[in-house]
Amino acid sequence: MSGEKTLGSGAAEHVWRLSGRAVAGVGQLLLWVLAGIGRLLRPLGDKALARLYGSRQQQPQPPYGHPQYPRQGPYGPHGTMLAPVPEETGPVPRSLAWWGRFRASWVYAPVTGLLLALAALYEVGDADHDLFSVPAGFALAATVPMVWRKEVLRPVAAIVLSATAAALLSGQALLITTLLSALWVLYLLAQQLPRASAGLLACCALAVIGVVYLAGEGLDNVPWPAVVVAVVGAIGLGDARRTVADTEAEAREQNTETLVRLDAAQREQAIMRERARIARELHDVVAHSVSMIAVQAETAPYTMSELSDEAKRGYSEIAHTAREALVEMRRLLGVLRSDAAAETEVTPQPRLDRLNELIDQHRSAGGAAGLAVRGEEHPLSATLELSAYRIVQEALTNVRRHAPGAPVQIELVYQPDRLRVRVHNQPPDLTRTRVDGFPAPATGGHGLIGMQERAAMLGGRLQAGPSADGGFDVEAELPFSP
Structure with missing residues (x-):
């Protein structure tokens, strides 16, 4: 008997497995047919979606000096160019944007509240009730x-829930x-x-529904499971929406903190590279003087x-100390050259007498x-002239x-205790977008950060921002003695 049961x-x-394979085969044939139809209709679907949603277009960045240019300076908050904002076209994105x-x-x-009240009055009138009747009053109160x-x-x-419960009771x-209206309030x-x-x-809410079913007649024509599902669903959706909103807010806060830390780290790295x-550059200037x-x-x-023997020994000691200072400077510079293999310059450091070449x-x-x-x-130190030249550059x-x-317009103003450097550009020619045939400068700087570091190194200050005529001003004050 056991053998017959096992065989059966x-x-x-x-048979079960064979039937399953037969169903799978039929289903696979249908999938192939549907996939073929989908490939045939895909161009039409793409055109329809493109017509509904449009395509993402890049907003052209207004030229610097244009009235619509962001007023954060031409280089953004930390010396970086502001990125263009993508824009979606098409009736669906425009409608969604309008609705938002x-x-x-x-x-x-x-x-929306007034529309709901008007719909309630229409529903009361459609049910052959007077607009000044008790049902109309309950409908307006709800x-x-x-x-x-x-x-x-x-x-x-x-008010809404009380009016709804009173009407049903x-x-x-x-x-x-x-x-x-009642479900909407529960959701909110x-x-x-x-x-x-x-x-x-x-x-x-479920207790009130139970009382209405037991003591009232307002829900007699509605199955109680439908009412329970509607009430629990409205409250559950509201709670789920709150959870999602809390999660999104927490994620945004974390992203903001991460971006702030990343921005601070990038700014710090830019400052360190510029200081290096x-x-x-200062090594080249000072090394020349110490070598002399x-x-x-x-x-x-x-x-x-x-010269006496004592004077000769003194000169010898001076030469020995200078050579040791050069060795120590080279060692110090070796620490700063970790990322400078490709930036090594063999030309003399520029000074203000080369401004005409730059212009x-x-x-x-x-x-x-x-x-x-x-x-x-009057003569200036090599460090000050180099900093002024780099700021203008x-x-x-x-x-x-x-x-x-x-x-x-570049201005150099020699004052009794400082050199003032001002570079002012007027609003640009809006018909031009770029300069052809001019190679990117090999200064390796970081925009405003580099200029600020050079001014701060000398104990001076630098200001940069839009000017009254729609252009831009860069003004630095470099004291002779920090």
Whole structure:
């Protein structure tokens, strides 16, 4: 008997598996047919979606100096160019955008509340009731307060739910508009209440429904499972929406903190790279001076034969100390050259006497620039001249990038205790978008960050921002003695 049972169960299992494979084969054939139809209709579907949703278009960045240009300076908050904002076209995105603006405005609640009240009056009149009857009063009491649901939700909810319960207990027929208003209020309450309070609200609502079924006649024509599902569903959806909103808010907060930390780290890295580059330039300037000291001290005993032995030993000590200082400077620079393999410069560091060459380069790229020197000129330190030159160079580079064709005026003002450098560009030529044939400068700077670091290194200050005529100003004050 056991063998017959095993044989029978094995045959049944075999038949079951065969039937499943037959169903799978038929289903696979249908999938192939549907996939073929989908491939044939895909071009039409793509055209329909493109017509409904449009395509993402890049908003062209307004030229620097244009009235619509963002007023954060031409380089963004940290010396970076602001990215263009993508825009979606098409009736569906435009409709969704309009609906989002409408929901966020203050008129959303009054308009929808009044529409709901008018629908309730229409439903009362359609049921052959007088507009001044008791059912109309209950319908208005359950819908008109929805006008103020955004400002005072809990008092509005108390009125709406009380009016709905009173209408049902008094034997009034259930109206779709009053049911919608009550469910809407429950949904909004569940969005604002904690989960425990939302659960208590659901229990109280179910208890009221039970009382209405037992003592009233308003829900006699409606199956109780449908009412229970509707009430629990409205409260559950509200609680789920609150959970999603809390999760999204937490995610946005975390993303904001991450972006802030990332921005701070990138800014710090840019500052460190710029400081390293400034240190390398200063090494070239100071090393030249120290080398001259060492050479002069070593050659002094040979050029001045009347020197005493003590003076010769002193010059020898000076030369030895200078050579040791050069060795220590090279060691220090080796620490700063970790990322400078590709930035090594073999040309002499520029000074202010090369500003005319820099202006000629700017003019050769199609720009207009002028130089004005005011005050009594006198010799400056190599460090100060190098910093002033780099500030002018970076300012001209930014003009070519963000305000092509804009006339530039450079001013050097020699004051008793400082050098004032001002680079002003007028509003750009809006018909030009770029400068052709001009190579990117090899300065390796970081825009405003680099200029600020150079001014701060000398104990000075730098200001950069839009000017009154729609252009842009870069002004630095570099004291002679920090």
